[in-house]
Amino acid sequence: MLGYARSLFINIILLKMQIGNAFLEKILPHVDKLYAISNAVSPSSSVDVNLKLFDILGRLALEGLWLYWYYTRLEAIDKDHKVTQEILQKMQRYRVSLKQLITNNPILFSPYKDEQAIDINLSAFFFALDLTSHDDLHRWLQFMVEHIHFLFYTDSCYPCNLHTYHELLDHPRSTEGYKEEVTKGSILYPMIATYAALLGFDDVYEEIQKIKSKFLEHCNFQIWYPDETSERHFYKYSDNHGGTLSHVGVDQPQDIFLEEIFKECYESEHFNQLSAIQYQTWPIILTACRHYSFPIPLHFLSGFRADTK
Structure with a gap:
C-alpha cells in the first residue's frame, strides 16, 4: 500500500x-x-x-x-x-x-519588489548547482547590485516593500520619510550577499555593503528559518510559521557574516524534519515558497558553505 x-x-x-x-x-x-x-x-x-x-x-x-x-x-x-x-x-x-x-530582458537587473528575491533566489540556486554557470550568476548579480545602487542614487524605482499594483505605479514618491517607509525590511540584499560570500563574488558583496551604508541604514536585513510549526503550516500556509534573524550584519567580513547566518542551520533540526526533506522531495519546499511568497530556507545553500570551509 x-x-x-x-x-x-x-x-x-x-x-x-x-x-x-x-x-x-x-x-x-x-x-x-x-x-x-x-x-x-x-x-x-x-x-x-x-x-x-x-x-x-x-x-x-x-x-x-x-x-x-x-x-x-x-x-x-x-x-x-x-x-x-x-x-x-x-x-x-x-x-x-x-x-x-x-x-x-535587462529589466531583470532591476527588481521593483523586495519579495522578488524569491524568484532571484530560485534562479541563483539553479545556476549555482552548475559550476559552469557561476560566471553567469556573478555577472547577473554584479549588474543587479550596481543598477540598484544607481536607482537609489537617482531616487528611481529602487526595490521596495510595496505589494499592490497601484502603489507600484506611484513608486517612488518624493514625500518626506517615504523611502524609509517602503524599505523597512529586506530579504533581497542578505540573499544576494549570501551568494556573493559563498561563491567568492567579492565585488558584489562590497556593493551590498555600500548600498546598506549609503541608503539603507534604517533597513532591517532579515533571513528566515523554519521552526517546529513549519511542517504543519508550510504546505498550506494555514498560519505564520518560522523565525527570523533580524539586522543581519552585511557590514562584517564575509566569513563572520556566513558564520552568523548559518549558525541556526547547524543548531536546529527543524528544516531536516520537514516531510518533503525526509522523503527527498525537496522541490516541494521551493514550490511552496514561491506560491506563498515565502523566503527560501537558507539550508538549501549549506552545501556551498561546506565547500568554502
Missing part, C-alpha cells in the same frame, strides 16, 4: 512537471531575442513588464530545479539510460534559456 501511494505521488509530481513544461514551451523559443518577451507583455507601464518578467524567471528556474531533482534520482539508477540523458538535456536547455532570458 505504501509503495502504491509513493508511486501515485511521484506520478502527480511528473504531471505537474509536464504542465509546467507545456507553459514554458510557449516562451522558450523567444528568449534568445532581445526584448521579445518584454514586448510580448503588451505593457501599459514598466511595472507590467517587471512583474511578468520576474514571474517567468521564477517559473523557469523552479521547473529547472524540478528537472535537476528528477535527473539526480534517475542518475543514481542508470546514468546512461536514454530517459536520464533526455532529462539532463532538458535541464541544460532550461539553464541556457534562463541565461538568455536575463541577457535579453
